[in-house]
Amino acid sequence: TGRSKPLDIRSLKKGEGIQVALYGMLIHALGVTDVTAGYVIPEHPFTSDQLTLQTINGEQKIWRTLADMQDTGVFGMRRVVRAEYVRALPLPLATLHIPEETLQLKWELTHSTDE
Numbered sequence: 001t002g003r004s005k006p007l008d009i010r011s012l013k014k015g016e017g018i019q020v021a022l023y024g025m026l027i028h029a030l031g032v033t034d035v036t037a038g039y040v041i042p043e044h045p046f047t048s049d050q051l052t053l054q055t056i057n058g059e060q061k062i063w064r065t066l067a068d069m070q071d072t073g074v075f076g077m078r079r080v081v082r083a084e085y086v087r088a089l090p091l092p093l094a095t096l097h098i099p100e101e102t103l104q105l106k107w108e109l110t111h112s113t114d115e
Contacts, residue, residue: 007038007050012059018066021056028053074110 007017017039024037038050069075 006041006044006047009051009055009059012051012056012062017051018062021051021059024051024053024056072110 005011007020011017012021017037020037020039024035028035035053035056036048036051037056038046038048040046
């Protein structure tokens, strides 16, 4: 992963280690009762207390948000990423410019109150 620190609850709340936590939940769903999840990092020996199943399951806000994103298909942010005449930040490819009209149309289609 390129991480230099073990996984903990603070990292999970920042969105780091979500996939590892989801694998922990999957293993539990397959019948394993004592589940711990974390990173194996050369600089640190693996410790089984990085994330426990109790800790993973305790973060319901994260899992509800992911479920909502899956159910609604609404991802990302709806705002200007960078001003036109401001020095650009090094942002990932996923933040390339999308015309405001396209964003507005998608917003209307995905947030329609008509059933």
